[in-house]
Amino acid sequence: MTGEPRRVTRRQFLTGAGIVATAAVAGGYGVSVWTRDAPTTKKQARTVAHGDPRGTLVVVELGGGNDALNMVVPNDPAYRALRPTLGVSDPIHLDDETGLHPKLVKLAERYRRGQVAIVEGVGYPDPNLSHFASLATWWSAHPGGSLDTGWLGRYLDATVGFDDPLALVAIGPTPSPAVLGERSFATSIADATGLTPRLPAWADRASDVVAAWRGFAPAPVDPVTLTERVDDALRLTVSARDELRATLGTGGAPAASDVGAAPGGALVDELELAGRLVAGRRRPRVVYVSGTGDFDTHQGEATRHPALMADLDTGIDRLFTAAGPAGKDLLVMTVSEFGRRPAENGSGTDHGTAAAHLLVGSSVRGGRHGARPSLARLDQHGNPVATVDFRALYASVLRDWLHADPEPVLDGAFGGLRVVA
Amino acid sequence: MSVSDRERVSHVVRRLSVGAHPDVVGALRTTDDAIARALDLSAPAAPPPTLAPPATEEESRRVAAITEPLAWWIGRMRADSRLIEERLVWFWHDHFATSIAKVRVPYLMWQQHLTIRRYATGSFADLLHAMAKDPAMLVWLDGVTNTARQRNENFGRECMELFTLGRNAGYTQDDVVAASRAFTGWVVDVPFRRNAVAAGAAPYAAAFVPRRHDAGTKTLLGATGDFDLEGALDVILDHPAAARFVATKLHRELVGVDPDPPTVARLAATFRRDWGVLSLVEAIVTSPAFTSDAAVRAKVRTPLEKLVTLLQAVPSRAPAHAANGGGKAALAALRRMGYVPFAPPNVGGFPKGAPLLGPHELVHALDLLAAIGGPPPEAFTADVDALFARFGVFDVAPASRAVVASHDDPVTRVALVLTSPEVALT
Numbered sequence: 001m002t003g004e005p006r007r008v009t010r011r012q013f014l015t016g017a018g019i020v021a022t023a024a025v026a027g028g029y030g031v032s033v034w035t036r037d038a039p040t041t042k043k044q045a046r047t048v049a050h051g052d053p054r055g056t057l058v059v060v061e062l063g064g065g066n067d068a069l070n071m072v073v074p075n076d077p078a079y080r081a082l083r084p085t086l087g088v089s090d091p092i093h094l095d096d097e098t099g100l101h102p103k104l105v106k107l108a109e110r111y112r113r114g115q116v117a118i119v120e121g122v123g124y125p126d127p128n129l130s131h132f133a134s135l136a137t138w139w140s141a142h143p144g145g146s147l148d149t150g151w152l153g154r155y156l157d158a159t160v161g162f163d164d165p166l167a168l169v170a171i172g173p174t175p176s177p178a179v180l181g182e183r184s185f186a187t188s189i190a191d192a193t194g195l196t197p198r199l200p201a202w203a204d205r206a207s208d209v210v211a212a213w214r215g216f217a218p219a220p221v222d223p224v225t226l227t228e229r230v231d232d233a234l235r236l237t238v239s240a241r242d243e244l245r246a247t248l249g250t251g252g253a254p255a256a257s258d259v260g261a262a263p264g265g266a267l268v269d270e271l272e273l274a275g276r277l278v279a280g281r282r283r284p285r286v287v288y289v290s291g292t293g294d295f296d297t298h299q300g301e302a303t304r305h306p307a308l309m310a311d312l313d314t315g316i317d318r319l320f321t322a323a324g325p326a327g328k329d330l331l332v333m334t335v336s337e338f339g340r341r342p343a344e345n346g347s348g349t350d351h352g353t354a355a356a357h358l359l360v361g362s363s364v365r366g367g368r369h370g371a372r373p374s375l376a377r378l379d380q381h382g383n384p385v386a387t388v389d390f391r392a393l394y395a396s397v398l399r400d401w402l403h404a405d406p407e408p409v410l411d412g413a414f415g416g417l418r419v420v421a
Numbered sequence: 422m423s424v425s426d427r428e429r430v431s432h433v434v435r436r437l438s439v440g441a442h443p444d445v446v447g448a449l450r451t452t453d454d455a456i457a458r459a460l461d462l463s464a465p466a467a468p469p470p471t472l473a474p475p476a477t478e479e480e481s482r483r484v485a486a487i488t489e490p491l492a493w494w495i496g497r498m499r500a501d502s503r504l505i506e507e508r509l510v511w512f513w514h515d516h517f518a519t520s521i522a523k524v525r526v527p528y529l530m531w532q533q534h535l536t537i538r539r540y541a542t543g544s545f546a547d548l549l550h551a552m553a554k555d556p557a558m559l560v561w562l563d564g565v566t567n568t569a570r571q572r573n574e575n576f577g578r579e580c581m582e583l584f585t586l587g588r589n590a591g592y593t594q595d596d597v598v599a600a601s602r603a604f605t606g607w608v609v610d611v612p613f614r615r616n617a618v619a620a621g622a623a624p625y626a627a628a629f630v631p632r633r634h635d636a637g638t639k640t641l642l643g644a645t646g647d648f649d650l651e652g653a654l655d656v657i658l659d660h661p662a663a664a665r666f667v668a669t670k671l672h673r674e675l676v677g678v679d680p681d682p683p684t685v686a687r688l689a690a691t692f693r694r695d696w697g698v699l700s701l702v703e704a705i706v707t708s709p710a711f712t713s714d715a716a717v718r719a720k721v722r723t724p725l726e727k728l729v730t731l732l733q734a735v736p737s738r739a740p741a742h743a744a745n746g747g748g749k750a751a752l753a754a755l756r757r758m759g760y761v762p763f764a765p766p767n768v769g770g771f772p773k774g775a776p777l778l779g780p781h782e783l784v785h786a787l788d789l790l791a792a793i794g795g796p797p798p799e800a801f802t803a804d805v806d807a808l809f810a811r812f813g814v815f816d817v818a819p820a821s822r823a824v825v826a827s828h829d830d831p832v833t834r835v836a837l838v839l840t841s842p843e844v845a846l847t
Contacts, residue, residue, distance in 0.1 A: 129574075129594065130582055131768070165780070173759045180775060188781040190757060195780050197787035198757070200750065202795050206836035210784060215824035216842050226719065230778060230842040237780035294523075298563050298575060346571045381594060 051403040054363065054420075055329025056278045058287045058319065059152075060271065060312075061176065062336040064296030065131070067305055068355035069342055072118055073099040078375035079342070086301055086344040098368065103309035106317045107360065114366030116358060117419045121373045122393055123354035123386025127338065131296070131351075134337035139178040141391050141410050151394055152286055153181030154409045155402065160184065160285075162232070165240035166247075169277055169284045171270045172291035179288050185233070186288070187240040192273055194244035195237065213238050247280030267292035267308075271315035275322025278330055285402060295336065301348040316360055331361040331401050331420065333393070342375055343382055353379070354386035357393065363401075365421045392417040424717045427815040430455045432717045434813065435847045436675050437706065438504035439511055440729035441813030445501050452712045460702065462542065464502035469493065469538065472531045474625050478613035487527035487763055488752060490534070494762065495746030498729045509541040509698060510534075511725070512674055517552050517584060518765035519561045526557075526611065528625060530763050533557040545667060546658055546696040549584065553650055554627045556609040562768070567605050569635035577601030579768050581657060587669075590662035592642060599641040603653035606634025658696070664689035668701055675702070676711050677719035684708065718846040721777045724760040726847060727839065728789050734811040735835055738795025747792025754788030757781075778845070786840055790832070802834040814843045 069079070073091040075098065080087050091099025092108040098118075100108045110116045124143045128134050137143045141151040149157070152168060160167045161184050168186035170179050179186040189195065199207050217231030267289075274287040292311075297304050312334075320327045339355025340348075354373050373384035391414040395406035400420035407413050424432075430449050435441045437459030449455045470493050475481035498507045514537060521530050533555050540548035552558050553576075559565050562576035577600035582588050612624045622628030629650075638647050644656045657663060668688035672680040680688065692701045710716060722730075728751055739748075746752075755761045758781070765771050802808050805825045809817050825837045838844060 129597075130578055130588070133582075133588060185779060188779045190759075190781065195784045197784055198753070198791075199787065200791045203790045203832050203836070205830045206787065206790060206832045209787060209833060209836045209840065212824055212828070212833075212837060213783075213840065215827070216821055218820055226721075226846060227842060230721075230845045233778040233780075233783060234840075234842065234845075237783045240780045241784065298573060299566065345573070346566060350574060 053285050053402045053404075055331060055361075055401070056283050056285060056287060056326075057397055057401055058271075058274050058278070058289065058330065058332045059178075060267075060315075060332060060334050061178070061288070061290040061292070062295045062308075062312075062334055063135075063290060063292065064294050064336075065134075065338045065340060065351055066295040066308075066334070066336040066355060067297055067301065067340040067349055067352075068336070068357070069339060069352075070301075070305055071101050071104070071309060071358075072120065072356035073101065074372060074375070075099065076375055082342045082375065083344050086349065095368075097372075101306070101309045103306050104313045106313050107358070110360060111366065115362055115364060116360050116366055117364040118356055118358055118368045119388055119393060119417065119419060120356045120368060120370040121354045121384070121387030122357050122370065122390050123338065123384075124389055124391070125386070127353040127379075127383070127386065129338070129351040129353075129381070129383075131337060134351075136177070138335055138337050138390060139176065141394060149182055150176065150178035150180045151409060152179045152288060153184065153186070155181075155286075155398065155404060156184035156186065157181040158408060159404060162236060165236045166243050166282060166284055168286040168288065169274075170288040170290065171273055172289065173266075176288055176290045178290075179286075185236065187244070189244070189273075191269070192248055192276070194248050195241035196245075210238055210241055243282060247282065248276060267311040268315040268318060271319040272322050275319040275324075275327075278319075278323040278326050283326060297340065298348045298350065299346070301344075328362050331359060331363060331397065333360075333397060334358045335390070339384070341382055342378065342384065353383040354388075359397075359419050363421050365419055369417060369419060388417060389414055393419070396420060424714050425816050426451075429712055429717060431813040431815060432847075433706075433712065434459060434504070435726075436677070436711075437508055437702075439498040439507050439726055440733045441847075442499075442501045442504075442733050443811050443813070445504070446813050447810075456706050459504040459508075460699070460706075462503055462506060466503060466506070467497065467500075469535060472528050475526065475528055475612075481526050481528065481611075481613055484521060484525070484527060487521060487530055488749070490527075490531050491752070491762055492746035492748070494534070495729065495732070495751075496744055498725075499732045499746075505699075505702065506538075506542055508675075509702070510538055512671065513537045513541050513548065514762065515765065515770040516670070517558065518768050518770040519557050519763075520765055520768075521763045524557045524560050526560075526625070529557040529560065529609075529611075532625070534763075542699055544696045545692070545698055546654075548698075549658065550651060550654055552584075553580065553604070553654055554607060556611075556625060556627050559607055559609050559627055560611065564604060564607050565609050567601060567607075568633040569602075569605050572598070572601050572605070572635075574598065574601040577604055580604075583768060583770075585657050585666065586660055586662040587666035590660065590666065592660075595640075596642055599639040599648075600653050600657070602635040602637070602639050603641065603648040604650050606630050607650065608633065661689075664693040664696075668692045668705075671698075671701060672705050675705050676716050678710070678716060680710070684710070718843075720847050721774050722845060722847040723771070723773070723777060724755055724758040724782065724786065724789070725762070727786055727844070728755065728792060730812055730844070731789055731835075731839055732792055734813075735793045735797050736801065737793045738797075739793075747789070748794075750791030751789060754785060754791065757785040757788055783840065783845070787836055789839065790836055793835075796830075796832045797835060799831050802831040805834070808834060808838055809841075809843065812838055812844050814838075814841075817843055 070088050073088045090102050093099055139150045165187050168179055170176050170186050170188040173190055213234040217235050223229045223232045270289045270292055274289055277287055323330050334357045339352040341350040341352040371387040373387055391410050395414040396417045396419045398404045398406040429452055431446045433452050433455035434446050470490050536551050536555055562579055563573040564576045567573040574597050578597045581592050606629050608630055609627050610622050610624050636647055641656050642660050665685050669685055688704055691704045805822050821841045825834050
C-alpha cells in the first residue's frame with residue numbers, strides 16, 4: 001500500500017501490556033506473529049555466535065506421541081507386568097538391558113556400527129498430557145509458554161534471517177510451527193514437485209505467474225506491517241522456487257494423497273525426499289519432516305505401532321540412500337510431543353511423558369545416553385519421570401552439529417548431553 | 422492511505438461471510454447496511470443434501486462420498502444469502518475440528534455437519550450438548566471406548582481445552598479424569614467395524630449404555646455430583662472461563678485481533694445470558710473495533726476463502742462445475758494447501774495466520790484456478806480496477822495494479838489478482 005504503513009499492533013487492542021492471548025491453535029492469527037513488539041519474548045533474538053554447520057540436521061517428528069517404550073524396550077519385569085498384551089516379546093537385542101522393536105532391523109544394524117545414539121527419558125518438567133500443550137512445548141522450547149515462534153525458527157532468525165529461503169525445508173502437508181520465526185521463514189513442500197503450481201492445460205499461460213510476483217513487492221523493506229510481510233513472503237517464495245527447481249529438477253512423482261488417506265505411508269516418502277534435498281546442490285541446514293503417520297495409538301496399537309516402526313526403519317534407510325555421499329554429513333533426530341503411558345489401556349495406550357529418542361548418523365556418539373526412567377517409580381498419573389530435558393537434546397545438536405550458540409535460541413542453558421562426537 | 426469506504430464495506434462482508442460476493446458488496450453503501458445484510462437470515466435455508474446410511478462396508482468407507490455434500494456446502498458459501506450462517510458453520514466446523522481421516526465414514530461426517538448447521542446460529546449450549554453425543558465426535562475422540570472399567574480421556578481433555586474453557590482456565594488433570602468419567606457409556610453402532618458395539622440402537626446413531634457408564638460421584642471444577650454427560654457439560658458451561666474463551670475466539674475470527682479484557686468481560690456477560698450465538702455476533706460487530714482501520718486486512722485469507730472468492734468473482738466456463746464447488750480440481754488444490762474441509766490437520770483446527778503465508782500456500786493458491794473451468798472472457802479482465810473489485814478489493818497499490826496491467830492474457834490477470842498482496846489479506 002502507498003502512504004504510511006498501517007501498523008497493526010496488538011497494543012491497539014490490548015490495554016495493559018503483557019497480557020497475551022495464547023492462541024489455542026499453534027500459529028494463531030496474522031497479527032500476533034507480525035507485530036514488532038512481541039510481548040511474550042523478553043529477549044530479542046540476536047545474532048548468535050555461529051559457524052558453518054557440520055552437515056544437515058533432519059528432524060523427524062513422530063506426531064501424536066510415539067510409544068517409545070515399545071521402540072526402545074527395557075529388559076525389565078515391570079515392563080512385562082504393565083504390558084501383558086501390548087508388550088514387545090521379541091525385541092532385537094542391543095545389550096542386556098535393552099532391545100529395539102523387532103521392525104527396526106536396519107536401525108539395529110546401524111546401532112551395532114555405532115551410528116545410533118539412543119537418548120532415554122526425554123521429556124520436560126511438569127509434563128502436560130495434552131497434544132497441543134506438549135506439541136507447543138516441543139515446537140517452541142518454552143514449556144507452558146505460548147507459541148509465537150518455534151525453536152528452529154529462532155535458530156533461523158539468529159543465523160540466516162531472510163537471506164536463505166532454503167536454509168530450512170519443512171516437508172509435510174502443512175508447515176510446522178517449530179520452524180516459524182520472526183525474521184525468517186522456512187520453505188515448506190509436500191512432495192517432490194517442490195514449489196510448482198498444478199494447473200489445467202487451459203491455464204498454462206499462468207504457470208509462470210510466480211515469477212511476476214517480484215513486481216508486487218518492488219522495494220525490499222524490513223517488513224513491519226502485515227502488508228509488508230505479505231510482499232516479503234511473495235519475494236522470498238520466488239527465490240525459493242527457483243532454487244528448489246535446480247535441486248529437485250522438474251521430475252518426481254507427486255505423492256498420491258486422498259481426502260481420507262491414512263497418514264502412515266507418507267513417512268517413508270518424506271524421508272526419501274529429505275535425502276534428495278540433502279544430496280542437492282545447496283543442501284539445507286535443516287530438514288524438518290512432520291505430518292507423518294499418526295503415533296497417537298489410543299486404539300489398535302498392536303497393529304498400528306509395528307507398522308509405524310517399520311515405516312520409520314525403512315524411511316531412515318531410504319533417507320541415507322537418497323542422500324548418497326552427502327549422507328556422511330547427515331544427522332537424523334526423532335522428536336515427539338510425549339511418549340505413552342506404560343500401563344496398557346485396552347487396545348492401546350494413553351498419553352505419556354518421558355520417552356526415548358534416536359539420533360542416527362556417522363558422527364553420533366553411538367550407544368545409550370540419558371538415564372532410563374524407573375517403571376517402578378511412576379508419577380501420580382502412572383507416567384515415567386523424565387531424566388533428560390528435551391532442550392538438552394536440542395542444545396546438543398544446535399551446539400555440536402549446527403555450530404550455533406544454543407542459549408539465545410532456547411532462552412536458557414541446557415547442558416549435560418553430548419550426542420554428537 | 423486510509424481505508425476507503427468501499428473497502429470498509431467489503432471488509433464487513435468478507436468477515437461475516439466466507440467469500441466476498443461482488444453483487445452483495447456492490448449494492449451496499451455503509452458498514453451498518455453491510456452488517457444488516459450479512460446478519461439477515463430471513464431468506465429460507467436451502468435444504469442440505471442427505472446421504473443414505475451406508476448399506477455395505479465398502480460403501481461405508483468410500484471417502485469420496487463426502488465430495489458431493491462438500492460441493493453443495495461450498496456452493497452455499499458462494500451464495501448471496503444467509504451469509505453469517507455460513508461464516509458460523511465454518512467457525513464451528515473448525516472449532517469442533519473432527520477429521521474424516523480417523524472417522525472414515527462419510528455418512529457420519531455429514532451427519533455431524535448437519536448437526537452443526539442446525540445449531541450454528543442458535544444456542545452454543547445446545548450445540549455443545551449435541552456435539553458431545555455426535556457419532557463422528559464420539560469416534561474421533563474415542564468416546565466410544567471410554568467406559569467405567571477402562572477410561573479414555575481424549576474427549577474429556579479436548580472438550581475443556583479446545584471446545585469450552587481453553588488451556589489456561591485452571592482446570593487440572595483431576596478435572597480431566599472427572600469429566601472423562603462423566604462422559605463414559607456412549608457408543609455408536611458402526612456396522613462392519615471390528616469393535617462395533619451393537620447396543621440395540623439404530624446403526625450409525627449414538628446410544629447410551631448404562632452398564633458402561635461410571636455413575637459414581639465426581640468432583641469436576643469444584644462441583645461434586647454423580648454427573649453424567651449432560652451434567653458434566655452443564656458444570657463446564659457454568660465455569661466463568663467458558664463464555665470468555667468462546668467469545669474471545671469468535672471475536673478473533675470476526676474482528677481479526679484479540680479483544681482487550683474489558684471487551685472480553687462484556688462479551689462474556691452477553692453470551693453467558695442465554696448462549697445465543699447471534700447475540701454474541703451482534704455484540705462483536707457493533708463495537709468500533711470491528712470496522713476500525715486496524716481490523717481491515719488484519720487477517721491472512723485462508724485457502725477456502727480464496728476458493729469461494731474466486732468462484733464468486735469470475736464467471737465460470739463450466740457453471741455446473743463451479744456450482745459444484747469447483748469440482749475435484751478445487752478439492753485437490755485445497756489438499757495441497759493442507760486445507761480440506763472434514764480433514765483438519767488435528768483437533769486444534771485449521772491453520773491460521775502466519776502459516777498461511779509460507780511459500781507452499783502462496784504457490785498452491787494458483788491451483789485453485791482450475792475451479793473456474795476455463796479462461797474468462799477477455800473483456801472481463803480488461804479493466805484492472807474492476808477486476809480487483811470483483812474480488813472485493815477497492816484499495817489497490819499502484820505496484821499491484823501495474824503488475825496485473827502488464828499482462829494481457831485473461832487467465833494470467835485473474836491469477837495475478839488472486840495471488841496479489843491485496844487478496845492475500847482479508
